[in-house]
Amino acid sequence: MTHALKLSQLSHAWGNAPPLFDIAQLVLLQGENLFIQGPSGCGKSTLLGMLAGVIEVSHGQLEVLGQDMAGLSSVGRDRLRGEHMGVIFQQFNLLPYLDVQANVLLPTRMFPSRALAAAKEWGDAQAQALHLIQTLGLPQSVWHQPVNQLSVGQQQRVAAVRALMGSPRLLIADEPTSALDEANQLEFLDLLLDTARRQAASVVMVSHNPQLAHRFDQVFAMPLRGHA
Amino acid sequence: MVIVSVSVSVLILLSVQQLREDAKRSFSNALSGVDLIVGPRGSATELMLYSVFQIGRPSRNMGYEGYTALAQLPQVQWAVPIQLGDSYLGHPVLGSTPALFTRFKSQGQGLQWAQGRAFADPLSTPEALSEVVLGAEVAKRFGHKLNDKLVLTHGQSSGLGTEHEDHPMTVVGILAPTGAPIDRSVIVSLQAFEAIHVGWGMGISPSAFKAAGGAQQPLDIKDLQPSSLSAVWVGLHNRAEVFSVRRKIESLERGQLMAVMPGVALDELWQIVKVVENTLLLVGMLVAISAMFSVAAVLLVAMAGRRKELAILRAMGAAPSALMGFVLLESLLVCVVGIVAGYVLCQAMLVAGQGVLRTEFGVLVQAGWPAAQAWWALAGLCGVALVASWVPAWRAYRLSLSDGLHPPSV
Numbered sequence: 320m321t322h323a324l325k326l327s328q329l330s331h332a333w334g335n336a337p338p339l340f341d342i343a344q345l346v347l348l349q350g351e352n353l354f355i356q357g358p359s360g361c362g363k364s365t366l367l368g369m370l371a372g373v374i375e376v377s378h379g380q381l382e383v384l385g386q387d388m389a390g391l392s393s394v395g396r397d398r399l400r401g402e403h404m405g406v407i408f409q410q411f412n413l414l415p416y417l418d419v420q421a422n423v424l425l426p427t428r429m430f431p432s433r434a435l436a437a438a439k440e441w442g443d444a445q446a447q448a449l450h451l452i453q454t455l456g457l458p459q460s461v462w463h464q465p466v467n468q469l470s471v472g473q474q475q476r477v478a479a480v481r482a483l484m485g486s487p488r489l490l491i492a493d494e495p496t497s498a499l500d501e502a503n504q505l506e507f508l509d510l511l512l513d514t515a516r517r518q519a520a521s522v523v524m525v526s527h528n529p530q531l532a533h534r535f536d537q538v539f540a541m542p543l544r545g546h547a
Numbered sequence: 548m549v550i551v552s553v554s555v556s557v558l559i560l561l562s563v564q565q566l567r568e569d570a571k572r573s574f575s576n577a578l579s580g581v582d583l584i585v586g587p588r589g590s591a592t593e594l595m596l597y598s599v600f601q602i603g604r605p606s607r608n609m610g611y612e613g614y615t616a617l618a619q620l621p622q623v624q625w626a627v628p629i630q631l632g633d634s635y636l637g638h639p640v641l642g643s644t645p646a647l648f649t650r651f652k653s654q655g656q657g658l659q660w661a662q663g664r665a666f667a668d669p670l671s672t673p674e675a676l677s678e679v680v681l682g683a684e685v686a687k688r689f690g691h692k693l694n695d696k697l698v699l700t701h702g703q704s705s706g707l708g709t710e711h712e713d714h715p716m717t718v719v720g721i722l723a724p725t726g727a728p729i730d731r732s733v734i735v736s737l738q739a740f741e742a743i744h745v746g747w748g749m750g751i752s753p754s755a756f757k758a759a760g761g762a763q764q765p766l767d768i769k770d771l772q773p774s775s776l777s778a779v780w781v782g783l784h785n786r787a788e789v790f791s792v793r794r795k796i797e798s799l800e801r802g803q804l805m806a807v808m809p810g811v812a813l814d815e816l817w818q819i820v821k822v823v824e825n826t827l828l829l830v831g832m833l834v835a836i837s838a839m840f841s842v843a844a845v846l847l848v849a850m851a852g853r854r855k856e857l858a859i860l861r862a863m864g865a866a867p868s869a870l871m872g873f874v875l876l877e878s879l880l881v882c883v884v885g886i887v888a889g890y891v892l893c894q895a896m897l898v899a900g901q902g903v904l905r906t907e908f909g910v911l912v913q914a915g916w917p918a919a920q921a922w923w924a925l926a927g928l929c930g931v932a933l934v935a936s937w938v939p940a941w942r943a944y945r946l947s948l949s950d951g952l953h954p955p956s957v
Binding site: 371373393394397398399400401402404406408411412413414415425426429430 | 855859
């Protein structure tokens with residue numbers, strides 16, 4: 320089994336400030352899910368940025384999908400993210416001036432390998448998109464709707480559809496449920512995890528809400544500052 | 548909004564440019580179809596100013612014999628005498644022959660009659676002595692209609708006792724607007740011009756002489772041939788002979804005459820107003836450049852709101868340099884669309900305003916492709932647009948690097 324993530328002695332500090340976090344060891348197998356928990360300000364988002372390849376690794380080792388992140392150029396990291404990862408934010412995931420269709424098909428348009436992966440399994444990218452829309456409980460009628468006509472919950476689902484397009488191997492989600500109300504949170508999460516599992520994708524999710532943790536294969540609590 | 552602001556400034560730049568070109572052309576073509584203007588030896592510019600634009604007044608006149616002599620030259624197709632000096636409520640009075648109405652051309656277009664007809668030839672119809680034709684602007688300004696009576700003023704002042712009240716004139720024709728200075732003129736026959744001055748001496752009304760017991764003779768039309776003229780417009784059978792005819796005319800009358808080619812002289816005149824012209828162009832340029840940078844500023848401000856968008860694209864694997872190119876392209880597109888819109892708007896306005904510009908300002912505009920200079924201006928604008936576009940693009944680059952996946956939530 321390959322590793323989706325492999326961290327050792329990873330620490331990060333902004334400028335000359337004391338290290339934000341220092342993680343001795345963390346390993347995630349491909350296909351398994353990881354819940355990263357911790358209060359705000361503990362460096363969750365920075366860690367996520369490093370996993371996604373947006374923030375450079377300065378100290379320690381980080382392997383994502385078998386690639387040594389420290390050894391990749393920024394363009395190489397952008398490429399890895401574009402081709403093999405999906406990212407979901409807390410809110411504002413969609414480009415407001417595009418409709419659902421254009422938003423959802425964006426990753427497959429930006430990276431031919433994503434389009435290829437979608438085509439391999441579904442015939443073409445649109446077929447996969449329509450399938451995902453159905454799987455995530457959206458009506459087919461949203462397809463041509465402008466995204467600002469959708470409810471927040473629907474927008475999050477569309478964001479999930481987009482992140483899953485072209486079957487990425489790693490899904491990175493930053494508080495994807497906090498904009499949703501209590502009842503919708505679990506439902507959305509279950510759908511997301513379920514769909515990701517069927518695509519054999521690992522999900523790494525960050526949240527301050529420990530109630531969601533039990534749905535994941537692995538839970539990692541961010542070391543508190545000064546305790547590392 | 549941004550596009551509108553760009554297009555407005557492009558509009559300003561282009562209209563200045565276009566009006567400049569067209570004003571120049573209108574100026575140069577104010578009198579077309581006339582090959583030579585003959586006047587007393589002196590300043591060519593002065594001759595042009597008073598004979599074409601009725602600006603200023605002749606400092607001296609040419610002899611009438613000069614007119615008859617040059618009219619007899621074989622190369623001369625026609626010659627129209629011009630007599631100036633009087634005015635009507637501030638408008639110059641032009642003494643000439645009926646040939647003026649068939650020979651005069653402005654912007655290549657002959658004169659059209661709005662109402663009525665030309666004055667008759669006084670040699671065959673004595674009534675013509677009190678007939679007057681009005682330029683379009685004069686008629687409009689004073690609301691004159693056919694058969695109105697009017698009194699001309701001696702000289703250009705309108706002081707007491709200098710009215711030609713003993714010679715009221717009747718309006719027989721009103722010209723259609725041409726945009727040329729003739730719109731502002733009042734036209735009478737040479738003989739009428741002479742007749743109203745009979746008995747005048749030293750600028751004093753003949754009634755003064757009458758009071759002193761002077762007797763007035765009944766007028767004989769043959770005697771009303773003026774002794775001198777302000778200028779003569781000359782048309783040739785063959786334009787190519789213009790230089791040789793000019794030499795010939797200037798050797799007539801013991802070298803007392805001067806002949807100038809209107810096109811050349813008008814271009815020289817235009818050089819004088821070039822400073823104004825260039826100032827206008829400069830202002831237009833500055834407006835356009837400042838508009839470009841305001842575009843950059845607006846896009847820069849908008850960038851704060853677009854940080855989320857940048858982060859989304861970044862999350863999908865777009866490199867910061869790609870985002871920079873994206874914003875660069877967008878800013879450039881906005882500028883270019885603005886430029887095109889401004890151009891189209893400018894042309895549309897020119898077409899719409901053509902009539903008004905011609906009749907009110909005497910400028911004949913021509914919609915069409917911009918002149919070479921305008922192309923340079925447009926190219927310059929595109930250059931500035933490119934430079935200005937780098938500002939928000941660079942900002943996008945910096946922001947996408949620093950924000951990473953986390954735009955500040957708005």
